[in-house]
Amino acid sequence: MLLKINKFLSSDAISLKVNENFVIDDEDFLEKTRLNKIVLLNGEIFKIDDNLMFSGTVNYTFTGECARCLKEFDNTIETKFQAVIVKKEDKESDEIQFVIADGNVQMDETIKQLIYLSMPMKLLCNKDCKGICPNCGVNLNYEKCQCENNLTDPRLEKLKDLLKN
Numbered sequence: 001m002l003l004k005i006n007k008f009l010s011s012d013a014i015s016l017k018v019n020e021n022f023v024i025d026d027e028d029f030l031e032k033t034r035l036n037k038i039v040l041l042n043g044e045i046f047k048i049d050d051n052l053m054f055s056g057t058v059n060y061t062f063t064g065e066c067a068r069c070l071k072e073f074d075n076t077i078e079t080k081f082q083a084v085i086v087k088k089e090d091k092e093s094d095e096i097q098f099v100i101a102d103g104n105v106q107m108d109e110t111i112k113q114l115i116y117l118s119m120p121m122k123l124l125c126n127k128d129c130k131g132i133c134p135n136c137g138v139n140l141n142y143e144k145c146q147c148e149n150n151l152t153d154p155r156l157e158k159l160k161d162l163l164k165n
């Protein structure tokens with residue numbers, strides 16, 4: 001997606017509010033990340049001397065799997081960031097950069113990177129998720145199983161035998 005800011009650039013305004021829904025159309029990326037392709041960019045572009053800066057958030061939703069119970073669920077993430085808007089990308093720089101050409105800010109690559117880097121590695125459907133029973137596979141959030149009662153430690157069994165004799 002391109003964000004057209006020609007009018008802002010030629011005006012006296014020092015900032016421009018940005019509130020844009022846009023669609024990520026990179027099928028490989030969508031498949032890899034299981035991202036909902038509609039992403040919201042919210043924030044403001046500032047003119048600071050001869051430089052342009054963006055400050056705001058990106059909001060996205062993706063399908064993830066709970067690390068404990070393996071249930072799939074939707075996660076919505078909001079990532080705050082600041083970026084510089086530059087004519088030519090500086091590969092050496094640590095700053096987040098948007099490239100601008102002919103008054104159009106190119107969003108896709110930078111936003112995809114931000115999304116990729118901000119996705120949580122480990123997800124929980126709920127902080128109190130009880131997970132699944134490692135023995136019988138029952139989802140302990142919905143059902144109780146009898147494993148804990150029936151499971152016996154083989155070492156204890158031996159001990160019991162010894163005590164019997």
Ligand SMILES: [Zn+2]
Pocket residue numbers: 066067068069070071124125126129130131
């Ligand atoms: Zn869970």
Ligand SMILES: [Zn+2]
Pocket residue numbers: 133134135136137138145146147148
């Ligand atoms: Zn069980």
